[in-house]
Amino acid sequence: MLRVILVEPEGEYNVGFIARLCKNFCVDELYIVNPKCDLKESLKFSAKGYDILNNAIIVNNFDDAIKGLSIKIATSSIADYEGDILRKSIKSWEINDIISKADKVGLIFGRESVGLTREEISKCDFLLHIPANPEYPVLNLSHAVGIVLYEIWKTKGKIRKKYVSY
């Protein structure tokens, strides 16, 4: 089971695009903590992810969103500063090794403006970082979501090969 959690997202296009990505890559659940944008507007960007957004679970706080997960993976564009243990990260392509045996996986994405708080990160099991231009590794929120879901799908697709026809 794969759950995507957005913490206080601010851009309606991002939330819509992420719902679409959840459909593209067969995510099971979308949780949104305390949305800071108009989700009705987001629907315009969701294409065939419309139902996923309509059925998204809106919660008031972070703890409610991570409840019941067997593995919690925070994400950040900032990682691996020396001497900061909280920022020790895994690379995006290492995720499949980590989730392969977990049954309830949560991927947690932060605010466009300020990312996740240190407190939120400290409640997670791993911090995932997508390597990019060292001078500007900060991806737009929905593009970060797309890349992580794609990495998971690559492996899942191989496993599922026997069952689906594509």
Add this chain to the structure above:
Amino acid sequence: MLRVILVEPEGEYNVGFIARLCKNFCVDELYIVNPKCDLKESLKFSAKGYDILNNAIIVNNFDDAIKGLSIKIATSSIADYEGDILRKSIKSWEINDIISKADKVGLIFGRESVGLTREEISKCDFLLHIPANPEYPVLNLSHAVGIVLYEIWKTKGKIRKKYVSY
């Protein structure tokens, strides 16, 4: 040298996000064929890709955009229909094998509404497909761009690892 080519893009947010992605993943050139949206609006979504968009090369037709490339890779959400030779595709994760020895690589992305025409695809050397949900493999334009650039960066980044620190 890596060139991203957008053919008649329609959504200003997509063009802006793609300029940002070009900065995130160190793309050398952005070409836009006959844009169908307001590029001034796009700048709002480009973040630190602002200069890349400001310096994008706008051309009137497809042939001008692919001039001088040693390898031309079209992209499509539709691939591998039986009996359609034009749609025989490479998978996104195979791209690095194909471009490793080319010196001028072009990645070509189609219109949000109708993708690339068959004529455009026929002028390219490869058709790249990002596998996704077989029931809905159609990604939003800028998210498709992000995933392809990320795949290339993964390899390029590993090669460059000795020089940059991330």
